[in-house]
Amino acid sequence: MAILVYAExxxxxxxxxxxxxxxxxxxxxxxxxxLVAGSGAQAVADEAAKAQGVTKVLLADNAAxxxxxxxxxxxLVADIAxxxxxxxxxxxxxxxxxxxxxxxxxxxxxLSEISGVVDAQTFERPIYAGNATATVKTSEDKVVLTVxxxxxxxxxxxxGSATVETIDxxxxxxxxxxxNEEMAKSDRPELTSAxxxxxxxxxxxxxxxxxxxxxxxxxxxGAAVGASRAAVxxxxxxxxxxxxxxxxxxAPDLYIAAGISGAIQHLAGxxxxxxxxxxNNDPESPIASVADYFLEAxxxxxxxxxxxxx
Amino acid sequence: MKALVAVKRVIDYNVKVRVxxxxxxxxxxxxxxxxNPFDEIAVEEAVRLKxxxxxxxxxxxxxxxxxxxxxxxAALALGADRGILVLTDAKPYPLQVAKILKNIAESxxxxxxxxxxxxxxxxxxQTGQMLAALMGIGQGTFASEVKVxxxxxxxxxxxxxxxxxxSLALPAVITTDLRLNEPRYAKLPNIMKAKKxxxxxxxxxxxxxxxxxxQEIIKVVPPAERKAGITVGSVDELVDKLRNxxxxx
Numbered sequence: 001m002a003i004l005v006y007a008e009x010x011x012x013x014x015x016x017x018x019x020x021x022x023x024x025x026x027x028x029x030x031x032x033x034x035l036v037a038g039s040g041a042q043a044v045a046d047e048a049a050k051a052q053g054v055t056k057v058l059l060a061d062n063a064a065x066x067x068x069x070x071x072x073x074x075x076l077v078a079d080i081a082x083x084x085x086x087x088x089x090x091x092x093x094x095x096x097x098x099x100x101x102x103x104x105x106x107x108x109x110x111l112s113e114i115s116g117v118v119d120a121q122t123f124e125r126p127i128y129a130g131n132a133t134a135t136v137k138t139s140e141d142k143v144v145l146t147v148x149x150x151x152x153x154x155x156x157x158x159x160g161s162a163t164v165e166t167i168d169x170x171x172x173x174x175x176x177x178x179x180n181e182e183m184a185k186s187d188r189p190e191l192t193s194a195x196x197x198x199x200x201x202x203x204x205x206x207x208x209x210x211x212x213x214x215x216x217x218x219x220x221x222g223a224a225v226g227a228s229r230a231a232v233x234x235x236x237x238x239x240x241x242x243x244x245x246x247x248x249x250x251a252p253d254l255y256i257a258a259g260i261s262g263a264i265q266h267l268a269g270x271x272x273x274x275x276x277x278x279x280n281n282d283p284e285s286p287i288a289s290v291a292d293y294f295l296e297a298x299x300x301x302x303x304x305x306x307x308x309x310x
Numbered sequence: 311m312k313a314l315v316a317v318k319r320v321i322d323y324n325v326k327v328r329v330x331x332x333x334x335x336x337x338x339x340x341x342x343x344x345x346n347p348f349d350e351i352a353v354e355e356a357v358r359l360k361x362x363x364x365x366x367x368x369x370x371x372x373x374x375x376x377x378x379x380x381x382x383x384a385a386l387a388l389g390a391d392r393g394i395l396v397l398t399d400a401k402p403y404p405l406q407v408a409k410i411l412k413n414i415a416e417s418x419x420x421x422x423x424x425x426x427x428x429x430x431x432x433x434x435x436q437t438g439q440m441l442a443a444l445m446g447i448g449q450g451t452f453a454s455e456v457k458v459x460x461x462x463x464x465x466x467x468x469x470x471x472x473x474x475x476x477s478l479a480l481p482a483v484i485t486t487d488l489r490l491n492e493p494r495y496a497k498l499p500n501i502m503k504a505k506k507x508x509x510x511x512x513x514x515x516x517x518x519x520x521x522x523x524x525q526e527i528i529k530v531v532p533p534a535e536r537k538a539g540i541t542v543g544s545v546d547e548l549v550d551k552l553r554n555x556x557x558x559x
Contacts, residue, residue: 295545
């Protein structure tokens with residue numbers, strides 16, 4: 001049977017997380033269909049059809065799916081799931097929101113945030129904030145999964161030539177409605193897909209210092225800006241910048257942690273980065289134990305110097 | 311209005327986790343256990359709704375071993391009214407837990423059902439969503455603000471890239487995110503009073519739920535160790551290493 005991948009998008013373009021999820025699906029089987037549920041999302045479907053490895057794209061285009069409300073999307077996915085052996089979505093806030101609903105509607109257990117595929121029924125996933133990795137075998141006849149995107153290299157976005165099929169399937173629970181959305185504006189790369197991330201912690205002391213010390217370095221490196229929970233809770237930066245178990249999970253080529261002690265919660269969100277640099281005035285801080293390069297320094301002196309020299 | 315809050319007994323979030331030598335799981339013997347931090351936020355939100363006059367009664371439910379009554383008592387000390395412990399030695403998987411909670415929510419006719427967004431042991435982030443699906447009601451996951459207005463509740467949710475507000479018909483399921491509130495500490499007189507509050511014991515069989523899961527944990531291993539790093543003496547040395555050794559800039 002084919003594998004269904006749920007497309008992550010904003011009704012205008014396909015999000016890269018979908019390409020990582022398709023990569024995970026390819027480790028399970030070859031016949032991969034992508035479902036685009038949205039409103040005015042034809043362009044997204046066309047984009048998904050070009051992704052490597054996709055054999056068919058299903059487009060469910062209706063106002064009911066515009067804001068990816070969990071109830072409506074879950075009914076749609078559960079309704080078409082009978083044709084598929086596996087149903088996958090990225091472990092983004094969208095995927096985490098509706099996929100457990102799909103599993104419950106199908107009366108099957110699900111696996112969250114898989115980080116590895118052993119075989120079609122067996123998967124690896126982090127537990128205890130990334131302090132352990134569990135290998136889990138499922139004997140459900142329909143396998144419902146969300147995928148930790150940073151654990152799978154994305155498939156190419158070009159080169160595929162899947163057909164796009166429009167499906168006329170409108171599902172509405174009538175129990176929930178969209179009120180509004182407030183998105184943080186940023187010209188920098190998106191945190192979860194950036195190849196370099198510069199993060200600040202409580203030691204930055206205030207929001208102005210993020211602008212003054214962290215952002216110039218990020219801009220010079222073309223990096224995304226992240227933060228520890230302490231910096232978010234103190235109100236220095238908005239919470240969508242939080243890296244950690246309860247925030248974003250990142251795995252860039254280079255992660256620079258400035259003024260971050262390295263609590264378990266934070267490490268769970270970044271310890272799979274290829275190279276970790278820590279700038280901290282405390283050599284005993286836990287971040288030192290995961291850093292490839294540790295610079296013991298006052299960040300208010302070290303960051304401007306680093307910015308001028310990279 | 312009535313609220314149902316689900317709490318889970320988990321390893322305390324400050325404890326360093328150790329994987330058992332035989333790779334069968336994580337060593338939980340003699341470790342400090344607590345209420346899952348997100349569930350504590352759920353209890354706090356219910357108590358605040360009660361203080362605001364929106365809710366009249368708060369029922370706390372937990373599914374797990376006998377010791378889970380400590381976590382229910384802790385929630386009662388924070389202001390919940392009575393508890394239900396569903397005793398089982400089986401590992402509680404989200405689908406089975408959701409089925410039990412559905413039974414409780416329906417038999418108690420609760421209007422607002424609050425859960426944490428995820429438990430810090432299994433990191434599943436599934437139970438609330440599954441419960442909402444089984445009950446056929448709306449869900450407000452990863453909530454950072456909850457406003458009850460008549461027979462609806464507006465929930466502001468933390469999503470990737472910002473915030474989203476949804477309006478849900480009651481009854482509804484809400485799962486809490488970290489920034490929803492700051493849980494209070496239990497005061498000693500309240501801890502004493504909590505010991506006298508009603509705590510009913512049930513079993514999964516009372517709800518006709520079989521705890522067996524079709525998931526099997528084959529092994530649990532510690533994450534791959536990172537190789538030891540080095541301390542650099544200056545910014546110049548750091549830039550040199552990043553450029554010529556790690557080749558990441």
